[in-house]
Amino acid sequence: MKQGSNWVVVGYGMGAYHARLISATEGIQLYGICDTDPAKRERAKAEHPEAKVYEDFGQVLADAKVHGVVIVTPHNLHAPMAIQAMDAGKHVITDKAMCLSVAEANQMIQARDRNRVLLTTFHNRRWDGDFLTVRRAVEDGLIGDLYHVESCVTGWGTPGGWRGDRVQMGGWLYDWGAHTLDQILLLAQSKPTRVYAFTHSRVGSTHSVEDYVHCTVTFASGLTAVTVIGYLNRVEMNRWYVMGTVGTLVCPGFDGPVRAKTQVGSVIGEVTLPMIKGDWASFYQNIAAVLAGKEDLAVKPEELVPQIAIAEAAYRSISSGDAVALAI
Numbered sequence: 001m002k003q004g005s006n007w008v009v010v011g012y013g014m015g016a017y018h019a020r021l022i023s024a025t026e027g028i029q030l031y032g033i034c035d036t037d038p039a040k041r042e043r044a045k046a047e048h049p050e051a052k053v054y055e056d057f058g059q060v061l062a063d064a065k066v067h068g069v070v071i072v073t074p075h076n077l078h079a080p081m082a083i084q085a086m087d088a089g090k091h092v093i094t095d096k097a098m099c100l101s102v103a104e105a106n107q108m109i110q111a112r113d114r115n116r117v118l119l120t121t122f123h124n125r126r127w128d129g130d131f132l133t134v135r136r137a138v139e140d141g142l143i144g145d146l147y148h149v150e151s152c153v154t155g156w157g158t159p160g161g162w163r164g165d166r167v168q169m170g171g172w173l174y175d176w177g178a179h180t181l182d183q184i185l186l187l188a189q190s191k192p193t194r195v196y197a198f199t200h201s202r203v204g205s206t207h208s209v210e211d212y213v214h215c216t217v218t219f220a221s222g223l224t225a226v227t228v229i230g231y232l233n234r235v236e237m238n239r240w241y242v243m244g245t246v247g248t249l250v251c252p253g254f255d256g257p258v259r260a261k262t263q264v265g266s267v268i269g270e271v272t273l274p275m276i277k278g279d280w281a282s283f284y285q286n287i288a289a290v291l292a293g294k295e296d297l298a299v300k301p302e303e304l305v306p307q308i309a310i311a312e313a314a315y316r317s318i319s320s321g322d323a324v325a326l327a328i
Contacts, residue, residue, distance in 0.1 A: 005067045005091070005291050006031035008052075008060050010081070012040040013161075014095065015072035018122070019048055021281055022070070027288030031067075034060050057081065061088040068118065071095065074168035075175070079104035082119065086111040091118040093287070097178040098304045100170045101312055102328075105305050112301065118290065120299045122283060125179035126186070129278035130251055133258045134240050137273055138187055143244030143262055149187055149225040150241040151180040154233035164207030172213050172229040173197075173311040180227040181215075181307045187242075190221035192306055196323040197314035200232060215314045 005028045009015040012035040022030040032052035033044040041053050054060050060069060061084065068091030071081050079099040082092045086108075098121040099105050112119040125131060137143065153176045162168040169175060185192070195217055199210035212230040219225070228237055240251035240258070247262025258273045282298075289295035306328055313324040 005029065005288070006065055007068045007070060007091075008032040008034055008054065008063075008066050009070045009072060010034045010057060010060065011072035011095075012037075012044050013072065015070065016043075016047065018070050018072055018093075018095075019044075019051070021284045023048065024281065025284040025288055027292055028068075028284065031065065032060065032063075057084075061085060061090065067091060068093065070122075074162045074165075075100055075170050076168050079108055082108050083111045086115045086117050086119065089115060089117065091291075092120075093118075094121050096121055096123055096182075097170070097174040097311070098301060098308060100174060100308075102305055102309050105301065105308050109301050118287075118297070119301050120287070120297055121301065121304055123179065123182055123299045123304075124280040124283050125183065126299065127279050127282045128254060129275050130239055130254050130256060130258065131183050132276040132278060133256065133273055134242065134249060134251060135183075135187060136276065137249055137258065137260060138242065138244075142260055143242060143247035143249050145245045146187065146221075146223050146242065147245065148241075148243040149184055149223065150227070150238065151184050151225070152228040152230070152237040152239060153180060154228055154230035154237045156234055157231045158202065158205075158211070159207055159209055159231070164209055166208040169209055171209060171311070171315055173215060173227075173314050176229045177213065177215070177227055177311060178307060180229070181217075181310050182304065184217065184225045184227060185303075185306055188219050188221070188223050188225065190219040190223060191328065192217050192310055192326050193220050194218040194323055194325055195310055195313040195317055197317045199318055202232065213314070213318075215310070217310055 009019045034054035069085045070093045072095045078094045085092050197215040200212040202211045212232045214228050217225045242249040249260040251258040256275045261270045286298040290297050309328045317324045
């Protein structure tokens with residue numbers, strides 16, 4: 001096995017993907033897998049026979065050979081489990097969303113600081129090819145200064161498992177919306193000041209999470225942004241629609257194409273941009289480099305607080321029917 005920092009993946013649903021990424025990353029080691037479900041533990045043993053298998057989170061924290069944990073559990077467990085792990089001296093990676101409130105985020109950051117450990121969240125979508133291509137176009141000035149950004153993930157379906165339970169999941173702005181809001185904030189480079197949101201739910205739905213959420217954010221710079229996460233969309237919305245002072249960019253899906261109509265001098269033309277290849281492995285490669293003292297952390301918890309604040313404000317807006325001001 002590779003030498004390096006020993007990590008345990010906690011939760012072997014989507015955690016199976018984390019386990020594969022860690023196994024493929026030089027400088028960190030998949031030391032173990034933890035799950036309370038016996039069937040998932042058997043799957044873990046079959047897929048990673050070199051890894052130690054735990055049935056209880058307490059066993060993981062008590063193991064002095066464990067340096068870090070990756071928490072891949074329902075969203076409402078991220079903060080309490082992360083704080084417990086950091087207080088046990090372990091580094092922590094949570095799956096997205098980081099947590100369900102700004103208060104929880106601040107408590108997690110405080111736990112990181114008092115224990116002098118690493119804390120981050122698996123925002124793998126920062127390395128999606130569509131986002132990398134859109135971000136480069138914006139940063140290169142292809143469409144000028146931004147007026148408006150739309151980042152949407154839509155389709156037709158129903159949530160499964162715990163994602164249908166609002167207590168555990170929080171709402172779609174803490175799931176897919178965690179990614180789209182994070183990407184919008186990276187493009188905006190400005191403080192969010194106002195949030196307005198509304199939802200729709202499937203007729204006859206038995207789950208407690210909305211089937212469609214539309215969230216509008218206004219920024220201090222004057223930029224407006226919209227994210228829609230929808231499972232009522234028989235026809236999908238564009239993945240990206242971005243307006244600037246000299247051009248407009250559109251991307252229909254995760255695989256592109258990214259097209260822009262823009263003005264250079266007196267010439268107005270359309271261009272299809274070459275897609276940048278996405279690479280989720282970059283997240284764990286960064287973790288290994290951080291632990292080796294070679295790089296700065298790519299996804300800092302402080303950067304995620306505005307995303308959590310927007311989601312919190314959005315659900316307050318949904319409840320009241322009014323826009324909500326932010327002061328962060």
